[in-house]
Amino acid sequence: MAEHEQGSPEPASSTATALEPRWHVVVLNDPVNLMSYVVLVFKKVLGFAEAQARRHMLEVHEQGRSVVWSGTRERAEHYAFALQQWHLTVILESDEAR
Numbered sequence: 001m002a003e004h005e006q007g008s009p010e011p012a013s014s015t016a017t018a019l020e021p022r023w024h025v026v027v028l029n030d031p032v033n034l035m036s037y038v039v040l041v042f043k044k045v046l047g048f049a050e051a052q053a054r055r056h057m058l059e060v061h062e063q064g065r066s067v068v069w070s071g072t073r074e075r076a077e078h079y080a081f082a083l084q085q086w087h088l089t090v091i092l093e094s095d096e097a098r
Helices: 014-019 035-046 050-063 073-085
Strands: 023-028 065-071 089-094
Touching: 023 050, 023 073, 035 050, 035 065, 035 073, 050 065, 065 073, 073 089
Parallel strands: none
Antiparallel strands: 023 065, 023 089
């Protein structure tokens, strides 16, 4: 169920949701952060289990990038900011860009 900014519930609209593009939080490889550190950050910020965090870390390491979260733009910006505070290299991509 969606909520107004003041917190009062409003009916969910499948039309509005269908029109909003999904946003992807993409972590990029960098030469600075240790793999164990990236796993730790994924667990703390995104709530990943150990295996899921390791899988995404290896994807970043081997392929240069990993989509770690997808959804609304506001939530994607939240996760991107939080990951950047831990000094990971992060970008946002829209479904419309692909």
